[in-house]
Amino acid sequence: MGLGGVSIWQLLIILLIIVLMFGTKRLKDIGSDLGSAVRGFKNSMSDAEKGNDDTATTATGADAPATAKTQPASDKDRDSAARS
Numbered sequence: 001m002g003l004g005g006v007s008i009w010q011l012l013i014i015l016l017i018i019v020l021m022f023g024t025k026r027l028k029d030i031g032s033d034l035g036s037a038v039r040g041f042k043n044s045m046s047d048a049e050k051g052n053d054d055t056a057t058t059a060t061g062a063d064a065p066a067t068a069k070t071q072p073a074s075d076k077d078r079d080s081a082a083r084s
Contacts, residue, residue, distance in 0.1 A: 019027065 022030070
């Protein structure tokens with residue numbers, strides 16, 4: 001038995017069917033596109049972590065803009081605020 005009840009022969013047959021369906025050139029293109037996408041994702045995640053470290057220290061300072069707006073908590077509060 002192989003992985004979860006799938007033998008190596010069954011995996012080879014599935015691989016052969018995939019190669020026959022798509023062809024080796026297209027599979028190579030798909031693999032390289034997938035690799036570049038993963039590489040780009042990793043780069044953007046590391047850039048975002050570096051950016052968060054820089055902005056976390058500056059945004060929590062005294063000069064940080066207040067962006068939170070107060071809103072009524074329920075419809076009842078909204079109605080009473082609209083009447084006044």
